[in-house]
Amino acid sequence: MSLDAQLLAAHAEGDTDRLVTLYAQAAASADDPDTAGFYLTHAYVFALEAGLPQAADLRAQLIETGREEPL
Known part of the structure; x- marks a missing residue:
């Protein structure tokens, strides 16, 4: 199954953990x-919404790529 198809399925199922993983892979x-940056931002937002520990790493990646400001 393609990554796009997996993303659509995860959205349809409401599987936030899987969405974070798939968007990070994308x-x-x-x-x-x-x-x-588009995909990484989505991974980060879903991780934040779910309270997942990956949010910190995803944010660090966004900062590293200049898409998020450090505090």
Whole structure:
């Protein structure tokens, strides 16, 4: 199953943990920085909403890529 199909299925199922994982994978495999940032931001938002520990690492990646401001 393609990554897009997996994302759609995870959305339909409301599987937030899986969404975080899939969006992070999509970011890692993206061909350009803007697409990677889009997917990484989604992973971060879903991680925050679910209170997942991955949120801290995802935020650090966003800061590293200049898409989030450090505190």
